[in-house]
Each structure stands twice: as C-alpha cells, then as structure tokens.
Amino acid sequence: MNLTLKIWRQKDAKAKGKFVTYKINDISPDCSFLEMLDILNEQLVEKDEEPVAFDHDCREGICGTCSLYINGRPHGPDEAVTTCQLHMRKFKDGDTIVIEPWRAKPFPVIKDLIVDRYAFDKIIQAGGYISVNTGGVPDANAIPVPKEKADLSMDAASCIGCGACVAACKNASAMLFVSAKVSQLALLPQGKTEAKRRVQKMVAKMDELGFGNCTNTYACEAECPKEISVENIARMNREFLGAKIGGNKKEK
Amino acid sequence: MTKLNSKTPEGPLAEKWRNYRSNQNLVNPANKRKLDIIVIGTGLAGAAAAASFAELGFNVKVFCIQDSPRRAHSIAAQGGINAAKNYPNDGDSIYRLFYDTIKGGDYRAREANVYRLAEVSNNIIDQCVAQGVPFAREYGGLLDNRSFGGALVSRTFYARGQTGQQLLLGAYGALSKEIEKGSVEMYTRHEMQDIVIIEDRARGIIARNIITGELERHFGHAVVLATGGYGNVFFLSTNAMNSNGSAIFRAYKKGALFGNPCFTQIHPTCIPVHGDYQSKLTLMSESLRNDGRIWVPKNKEDAEKIQKGELKPTEIAEEDRDYYLERRYPAFGNLVPRDVASRAAKERCDAGYGVGPTGLAVYLDFEDAINRLGRDAIEAKYGNLFQMYEKIVDEDPYTTPMMIYPAVHYTMGGLWVDYELQTTITGLFAAGEANFSDHGANRLGASALMQGLSDGYFVIPYTMQNYLADQIGVKRISTDHEAFEKAEKESQERIDRIMAVKGKTSVDTFHKKLGLIVWEYIGMSRNKEGLEKAIGMIREIREEFWKDVKITGDITGMNTELEKGLRVADYIDLAELMAYDALQREESCGGHFREEYQTGEGEALRNDKEFTYVSAWEYKGDGEKPELHKEDLNFEFVEVKQRSYK
Incomplete structure (x- = not known):
C-alpha cells in the first residue's frame, strides 16, 4: 500500500x-x-x-x-x-x-504526538482505591461477591486509562474514566466503606483539573477501546447524588 | 566463596521464614521517617514494595520510565496468579506449590526462597481481594480457580484474561494512596542511568528526565531495582517496547553479580512472526492450553500444502493429525510446562511439519472444546484473547485453529540476591523479574505475578528493615557529594559518547541484528560451537555499533532514539554475558537446552553432580571476560529427580 x-x-x-x-x-x-x-x-x-x-x-x-x-x-x-x-x-x-x-x-x-496524561493519575490519587494497607486483611473467601456484581465490576475495571474518552468528547470530559473506577469499587462490598468519600473526592479533582462536563453524547463509549459502558456514568451520578443527599460532609 | 552468602535462615523448611521474621531487626516508627528508600520500576514488585514501605512510614521515591506508574508491563500478564489456597479441595497445599515450583524450575532454585514464595502466596490473594481486584467468581460468590501448565491441581486465580492488569491496578491504587498522602514522591518518565555508591553501599541513583534530557541526582538510604526482565535483548519478544535490562545491567557494572543470565523462558503459545517489519510478539495466554489441543499434520506433504496455502487445517482428517504433546506426554498432555511445550513445537517445525506460510507455527485447536462446552462457554473464558488474535491475524479462531509458535517471554535470570533480596552491593535490592531467584531454570505459568507481589508486599518490607535497622544514624547525604558528581559525569560521558558516533546505521538495525543472533544461538536450543560463534558475532556488532550508530536529534529534550541507543548498547554486552553463561553450563535444564546433553528421547539431561549451582557473574571491566562465582544449591527437603511429565 x-x-x-x-x-x-x-x-x-x-x-x-x-x-x-x-x-x-x-x-x-x-x-x-x-x-x-x-x-x-x-x-x-x-x-x-x-x-x-x-x-x-x-x-x-x-x-x-x-x-x-x-x-x-x-x-x-x-x-x-x-x-x-x-x-x-x-x-x-x-x-x-x-x-x-x-x-x-x-x-x-x-x-509531536505525545501528551501528558498525569491528570488521570491525579484523579486516581484523589481516591480511586480502597484504603487498605498491606497485611491484616481477611481471608479472600470471607467476602463473597455475587458473580453478577463481580462481572460488572470487572467490566468497569477493564479501563486502560488511555484517555480516548476525553479525546472523543467535545467537552473533554473524563466522566467515563472516573465512573469506571467509581463503579468498579462501588459494586464490590469491599469498596462500600468509603464509597461516598471516594466519589466526591474524585469528582472534585476531575473538575479542578479542568475536564469538562458530560452532555450525554456517548462519544466516549463509542470510541472506548475497551467498550466501557456509559451506564457507569449513570452509576457514578447516583453515587455522587447519594453521597450529597446522604448528608455526608464533603471532605477535604 | 564469601561473596555469595545466601543468608538462608536455619531450621526446618516450613519454619525458616517465621524464624527470620521473629528474629530480624526492625526500625521504630520515629526512625522510619528519617530513612529514604528509592524504588525503580512500578510493576507488581515495585508498586507493591513502594506502597508497603510508605505505609510503614519510610520516605519513598519512585521512578518509572512510563508516563504513569499504571503502565508497567506487569499489566500485560493474562492468565492468572497461583496460590496454595486449596479452595477447590483438590489436594493442594503450600508444600505442593513449593514442590511443583522447584520441580518446574528443574531443581535450579533455592529451596528456602521457593518455600517462602508458596507460603505467602495465600496472603497475596487475600490482599488483592481486599483492594477490590475483581477476580473471577462462582455463582455462590466465592473465588473461581483454573488449572495451568505443570500442575495437577487448580490453583490459579484469574480476572478474565487480564489478571496482570487487575493486580497491577490494585498495586497502583495502593501506590496512589501513598502518593496522595505525601509519603511517596513519584517521578514518571525518568530512566535510571546509574547507581551511586558511597563507602561500598548503594546510596542513590542518577536518573535521566526523559522529557528534558537532564540528569538528576537522588539520594536514598537504600535502593530497590524492580525493573523487570531483559527479554528484549532478543528484539522480538512479548515484552513491552520500553521494557529493558539497563538498570540491572548498570548495577552489574557497579559490582552486583548477575545470576543465571542464560536462563530465559520461551513461551510456547505466541502469535507467529509474520514479517520483517514486525516490532514485537503477542502472547496468547497459556490458559488456552486448558481447552485447546495442539497439533501438526501427521504427513509432511500435508504440512507443505498448508504452507503453500493449498490446504486448510479444517480439511485435514482427525487420523491425519499429530497431537504430539498428548502423544509424547500422556500424563500432562497439552499442560506440560512451557519449556517442554516450546521445544516440542520447535522439534516438529524443524522436522518439516510446521504450518502457516513460514512453516514456523503449530495449531492450537478449540474444535473439541467448542463441541463439548459450546461456543458461549469458550467465549466467556477466552473472548478477549480470541478477539486479540483475530485483530492481528485476521482469522476467526472459533472456526479455524489458531496458529502459535514459541517466543521469548520471561527471563528467570537477573541480579543475584540473597534470601533478603539484597544484591552483592550492600543496600541495593532487586525484586520481581529483575532478580534471579525462585524460578530456577524454568518458570511455571501464573508464577510471575505471584513472585512479583510476594517480593513487593510480603518479603522486602520485612527484609529491608533488617538492613535499615543499623542505618538509622546515617544522615541524608547531600547530592553534592563527590560520588554523585562522579556518577553523573560518567552517565553524561556515556550519553556524549553515543551522540558523538554520528554513524550511518539506526539503533533498530543493530538491535534486530543482535536479536537474530541471540535467537539463533542463545535461544531455544544451544550448543558449544554456536555459542562460541555467537560471542564472536556479538563482539563484531559491538565494535560496529560504537563506530556506526546514528542517533538523530539533540541531547536535550525528548529523544527516543537516544533512549533506545543507550539500552541497545547494554543489550550487546548482556547478550555476550548470556553466551558465556550458556557455554559454561554443560548440561540441559529447564529453558536452557544444550543439544549435546539430551536423553535418547530428546528430553533435557541435567548433570546434577557438576551443575547444581547458581552461576553468578562478576563484571571485570569492558572487554574483559567476567568472572564466574557459584552458589551451590543444597536440596535438603526434596529429592532431586529427573523431571518427567510423561
């Protein structure tokens, strides 16, 4: 050719x-x-x-x-x-x-074609994890997880953090990326403890770093190489709203 | 030899690690704050170690060459991670995992290390589940297991075909948590150039900022190298493009001994090479061998027709297919260990029975499994791998058998370390694939993830304290110290030297040339004559390289040609070291197959009397032959036998 x-x-x-x-x-x-x-x-x-x-x-x-x-x-x-x-x-x-x-x-x-995506790392650093230290955790099978939930969590966890969702979005929104991590952890019993705090901190960091808002064009889902679903965004919005209405004080 | 004290603790095998921990020195919380640890690399071992050190209260500086710590190549591991949980109740135990790993490594690993690995394997699974790693589960909500090569039990935990990704993202999460707290300083797009040694101890590094091209000095009371393997010495491998052996090679040049450099793993199930423009090889997870059957045509004429495109595999009748692994190894069949499966594929192809346009491929066929379990079941298990295959080869593996061929995948060799994972340079540690320990001459599937996380979460956070306990009085050393100045100057000179060559031949051209030599003579099978020839050819490449390499661009700013050039310069030296090692080991064991030493049936023939040792090489200066040291391996707890999978 x-x-x-x-x-x-x-x-x-x-x-x-x-x-x-x-x-x-x-x-x-x-x-x-x-x-x-x-x-x-x-x-x-x-x-x-x-x-x-x-x-x-x-x-x-x-x-x-x-x-x-x-x-x-x-x-x-x-x-x-x-x-x-x-x-x-x-x-x-x-x-x-x-x-x-x-x-x-x-x-x-x-x-040239190389960009700096450290902003994604900063969003994860703001709370995209379960705060356990090494050691002192329960036996792996002490926490049963319904298969269906585990599978949905794995779907969300397949995100590779490439940034295609941001590049595809006319608003440069990072909602698909952020919601994938929020969903992965919110769907698991292990992640429930700090779910409210997590979603608030990650969303706040995303806004602070200058990512745009979601206007539901779904370009992100269409271009995602891992086919991460926009249902995760809906789940994140529910989590976020729940955290606000739940009267949880926004943490620094 | 005083230099090689393995520091293996006394006592019965099952009590060694407990005894060590009970008696080791610890650092009190107030003193931890005064101690700095440098970690290079953010794969499973590096990220896990860095997060764990920081949680304990040490100050940690972490460096990676990628744009984010989440990109380290651990992420590409597909199949799974072993642990001795015995959840399926199929007879597994810590001892059995230990035994399988020692046997799988062809009795060339240290018993105490491997037992510890098996012992902490269960903690790893607990840790990862607590972090939210979405492992595969049964309908009852408990964890699912599958079987893997070289084992008779199902002990492999997995997250679809993306286990490495999920485990790494777990460790990356832990690391991110510590970065947020301020206990870890993260340096991305930084490449280590040298180790700084002050009064015979590792006290820091020189790193190159890949974006600006500037050299930086960083102090640490101790340094951990978790920079992975050196498989890219072959040019074509399943390693990521930027994975490289330079950090451990710089350490070797500074005095750290290099263990078993010739022990490299050729993985049996990779997508075959398709063109000379090819940049890397893609692995198809070993888990596929659970359901796929490997075969080639029984008749050479059929193979030739397939190579010419005159015949399709689906047109070959069942009785005309040779399921050679099932034929040769009835007990393990398609689930023999990697080294055995790879050699068997090469044997068939060399004999003229290979398929595909090049004749360098065998079939991995899912027809039986699809008939037995249904297409949906196969798709649920391997969907992402099948998709990956289809994208690359443009053939549908559900309807036509996959073509596979062995490719370089992992390096068992690496920096020699003692039981504490400390190299022969005091204060310099190596973890994960970067060290030589645990896998002997061949690694079993789903054991790399286990070792990386074992070293990172559960071994080095302990052993590091034993070292740092008597360093609490050492004040942070200024990076103006003459040792830093000297190391930076040496790094700068090396960069200046390669830029000054201004030759005509690109870095990749040299790398490809080197890779072909290493593949041909230090690859799947080796012999004395070939190895001696290879040493000569490698020396010629070195000479040519330093006369004719062309690096475009500037010394400042981002310059990928310069990065590659510096790495290839090290690969040339490393390839020579591999050849020396393969030459001195006059036996066949695991991934190291010397044609002169085989059984009548073509199986590897060990020589336990003379070669039950770890070879550890000491750098003696450029152009000088390195010196061989030996760590004798004593098998006190297992009986050393010929490995049989028949």
Whole structure:
C-alpha cells in the first residue's frame, strides 16, 4: 500500500505545532499501524531527520500508553481496539491518513504526538482505591461477591486509562474514566466503606483539573477501546447524588 | 566463596521464614521517617514494595520510565496468579506449590526462597481481594480457580484474561494512596542511568528526565531495582517496547553479580512472526492450553500444502493429525510446562511439519472444546484473547485453529540476591523479574505475578528493615557529594559518547541484528560451537555499533532514539554475558537446552553432580571476560529427580 500521512509535529510543549506531510510506500496490510510509523521513522532517521515521537509500550492493547487521533477518531477507524492493535488492512491503498495527538486542555502536548496524561493519575490519587494497607486483611473467601456484581465490576475495571474518552468528547470530559473506577469499587462490598468519600473526592479533582462536563453524547463509549459502558456514568451520578443527599460532609 | 552468602535462615523448611521474621531487626516508627528508600520500576514488585514501605512510614521515591506508574508491563500478564489456597479441595497445599515450583524450575532454585514464595502466596490473594481486584467468581460468590501448565491441581486465580492488569491496578491504587498522602514522591518518565555508591553501599541513583534530557541526582538510604526482565535483548519478544535490562545491567557494572543470565523462558503459545517489519510478539495466554489441543499434520506433504496455502487445517482428517504433546506426554498432555511445550513445537517445525506460510507455527485447536462446552462457554473464558488474535491475524479462531509458535517471554535470570533480596552491593535490592531467584531454570505459568507481589508486599518490607535497622544514624547525604558528581559525569560521558558516533546505521538495525543472533544461538536450543560463534558475532556488532550508530536529534529534550541507543548498547554486552553463561553450563535444564546433553528421547539431561549451582557473574571491566562465582544449591527437603511429565 502507498499512503500519504499528515502528522502533527511539535518540538516541545511551548513550540507551535504544524502538520507535516509524508509519503510512505510498500506497506503490508498485515502491518500494524504503529509498525507503519516505525517504518516511517526508520526512513526519517535514514534521511537525518528526527523521527516522529509517539507514545507506545505493550503493543497488545492493555497498557493504555498508545493514543493517536487518526482521521478524526481516537485509536482510528477499527472498533474496540487501541491504536497498537489497529492494522493497515483497515485502510486502502492511496489513502491520506491524518494523525494528531489527543486534543484536550488537561492533556498538554509534550512533543509531536505525545501528551501528558498525569491528570488521570491525579484523579486516581484523589481516591480511586480502597484504603487498605498491606497485611491484616481477611481471608479472600470471607467476602463473597455475587458473580453478577463481580462481572460488572470487572467490566468497569477493564479501563486502560488511555484517555480516548476525553479525546472523543467535545467537552473533554473524563466522566467515563472516573465512573469506571467509581463503579468498579462501588459494586464490590469491599469498596462500600468509603464509597461516598471516594466519589466526591474524585469528582472534585476531575473538575479542578479542568475536564469538562458530560452532555450525554456517548462519544466516549463509542470510541472506548475497551467498550466501557456509559451506564457507569449513570452509576457514578447516583453515587455522587447519594453521597450529597446522604448528608455526608464533603471532605477535604 | 564469601561473596555469595545466601543468608538462608536455619531450621526446618516450613519454619525458616517465621524464624527470620521473629528474629530480624526492625526500625521504630520515629526512625522510619528519617530513612529514604528509592524504588525503580512500578510493576507488581515495585508498586507493591513502594506502597508497603510508605505505609510503614519510610520516605519513598519512585521512578518509572512510563508516563504513569499504571503502565508497567506487569499489566500485560493474562492468565492468572497461583496460590496454595486449596479452595477447590483438590489436594493442594503450600508444600505442593513449593514442590511443583522447584520441580518446574528443574531443581535450579533455592529451596528456602521457593518455600517462602508458596507460603505467602495465600496472603497475596487475600490482599488483592481486599483492594477490590475483581477476580473471577462462582455463582455462590466465592473465588473461581483454573488449572495451568505443570500442575495437577487448580490453583490459579484469574480476572478474565487480564489478571496482570487487575493486580497491577490494585498495586497502583495502593501506590496512589501513598502518593496522595505525601509519603511517596513519584517521578514518571525518568530512566535510571546509574547507581551511586558511597563507602561500598548503594546510596542513590542518577536518573535521566526523559522529557528534558537532564540528569538528576537522588539520594536514598537504600535502593530497590524492580525493573523487570531483559527479554528484549532478543528484539522480538512479548515484552513491552520500553521494557529493558539497563538498570540491572548498570548495577552489574557497579559490582552486583548477575545470576543465571542464560536462563530465559520461551513461551510456547505466541502469535507467529509474520514479517520483517514486525516490532514485537503477542502472547496468547497459556490458559488456552486448558481447552485447546495442539497439533501438526501427521504427513509432511500435508504440512507443505498448508504452507503453500493449498490446504486448510479444517480439511485435514482427525487420523491425519499429530497431537504430539498428548502423544509424547500422556500424563500432562497439552499442560506440560512451557519449556517442554516450546521445544516440542520447535522439534516438529524443524522436522518439516510446521504450518502457516513460514512453516514456523503449530495449531492450537478449540474444535473439541467448542463441541463439548459450546461456543458461549469458550467465549466467556477466552473472548478477549480470541478477539486479540483475530485483530492481528485476521482469522476467526472459533472456526479455524489458531496458529502459535514459541517466543521469548520471561527471563528467570537477573541480579543475584540473597534470601533478603539484597544484591552483592550492600543496600541495593532487586525484586520481581529483575532478580534471579525462585524460578530456577524454568518458570511455571501464573508464577510471575505471584513472585512479583510476594517480593513487593510480603518479603522486602520485612527484609529491608533488617538492613535499615543499623542505618538509622546515617544522615541524608547531600547530592553534592563527590560520588554523585562522579556518577553523573560518567552517565553524561556515556550519553556524549553515543551522540558523538554520528554513524550511518539506526539503533533498530543493530538491535534486530543482535536479536537474530541471540535467537539463533542463545535461544531455544544451544550448543558449544554456536555459542562460541555467537560471542564472536556479538563482539563484531559491538565494535560496529560504537563506530556506526546514528542517533538523530539533540541531547536535550525528548529523544527516543537516544533512549533506545543507550539500552541497545547494554543489550550487546548482556547478550555476550548470556553466551558465556550458556557455554559454561554443560548440561540441559529447564529453558536452557544444550543439544549435546539430551536423553535418547530428546528430553533435557541435567548433570546434577557438576551443575547444581547458581552461576553468578562478576563484571571485570569492558572487554574483559567476567568472572564466574557459584552458589551451590543444597536440596535438603526434596529429592532431586529427573523431571518427567510423561
């Protein structure tokens, strides 16, 4: 396959970025999207140009490191995959492919296609866990969990924290990401103890970091490589409302 | 040899760890606040250790190369985690888990370490459930188990095909909790360049900020390396692209001995290589072998037709299929350990019975299981793996058998550590895949997660205190100290040296070339002649590399070519070390198969009389042959036997 690539190049966080056009030829349809970028980078190195910087690591769709806004869609045209699992057979010979970084205020560009997603870590740090220390916990089977609840919890827990939901959302909302963690823990008996406190702290942090609000377009669910359901957002809203009405004082 | 004191506690096997803990030194809470611990890496071992240290009250600084601690490659582990809970009532016990692990490792691991691992395995499951890890459950609400290679009981806990992800997110949650409290300082996108040693103790690190390119100095009373394995020395492996061996290799160059470098694990069920542009290999969980049957055509002509695309696997009649694992190993069948399954696949392919366009693949067939259990049941168990396969290969594994081939997956070798997980550099510890302990010459499935979390949650938080107890009087050392200055200067010189080469050949070209040599000669089977040849070829690559490598971009700012270049420079040296190790071990054991040493039936032939030891290598300077030290392994509690899965 022969392709035209329009790639966002930006030297660092402060520099002004621009699209640069590259031609690339003889790409096998069995090649993955990132392998295609590897080939481009080898060619750039050959020509003494600096290769395109992009985030990637496991290349099997689980670490959540890769990103890329491809032809206007996070993780490209295929359903339920990350960019690293996208293969060139999803494109046609002669196609022009536009490749951009995630565009969202809380995810500033670091270089080329790499953005800073530490905001997600900060939201988790605010309360996305069960506060138990190592040791002194009960036997694992002392806490039965209905299978159905455990399965729903696992569905929510499949989130890889890639940020596609934020990139897809016109408001740059992080609701799907936050609600996935809130749901995972709220569905389990172990997570109940601090459920109210957790949802309030995580939502407050999300707002503080400049993520937008949810206006129910469901673009996040449509683009999520792990098919995380927007039902989690509904569950989070219930949890949040419950925490407010429950008269729980908002904690610092 | 004084250098290799394993510090194994006295007493009967089952009491060693309890005795250790009863008698070890502890640090009082007020003093913990005065002590700093540096942890490198945020996988299972690193994140668990860092969170546990912080909970105890130590000051912790954590470094990872990724943009977030949640991305460490532990996240990609699929199948599960072993524990001796015996919930299914099928005869499991701590002793049996210990025994299976020692036997699975082909009697090349330290008994006391492995017993401790089996002992704390149950605590790990309790801990993870308390953290909200959504393990698979039965309808009664209790935890489900499945079986895994090399075991006759079902002791593997799992969270669909994403167990590593869920366990890591549990540890990441614990770490995040401590970051929020201020007890952990987190440094993402930082890569360790060197260990700083002051008066023969590890006292800090030099790290490179990947975004700015600046070198930084960080002090710690102790340093823990939890940086994973070095499988990427092969270029193609199931490791993540950024996983690397540089941190442990820098430690080796500073005097930490490197244990069993030639013990690498080739995993039998990976998606075969499909093109020379390929960047990495994808694992298909070993759990698939519970329901999938492995076969190749019985007739060579059929295999050849399949390779040419003239015949489909579904067109081959049952009687013309060779289920070679079931044939050779009737007792364990498709559930033989990884090393055995990998070699058997290679044997069939080398003999000309392989399938796929390259002839380097075998079938993993789910037809029987789908007929027996129904498609829905298979989808519920393995849905995400089947989807992953379909996306890569563009074939539907529900209707046509999967093609698999062995690939590099894990490195049993790593920094030599004693019972306390301390390396031969005082104050420098290694945890998880980064150390050599526990798995001997071959790791059983679902044991890597167990070891990472065991080291991180339940071993090092104890043993670290035993070390730090007499360090309470040591005041924080200023990073202006000359040792920091010298280490930073050395790191800078190394960077300057590679930038100054300004050659014509890209880093990846060297890496691919090296990988092919390592795969060919230090891979699934080795022999004397090949290893000697490999050493020569690796030396040539080194010479060429330092003459002709091309690093584009600048020394400041983000420069991925520079990062890769520094890592490949270490891989070249590490590959040579692996070859020395494979050469001296004149026996076959576990993942190390020397063609000269096999039984009449082609099984690995150990030489217990001469090789029941851990090889631990000491760096002697660039271009010098490293020196071999030996830690003799004494089997007091198990009888050393030929491993049989027949």
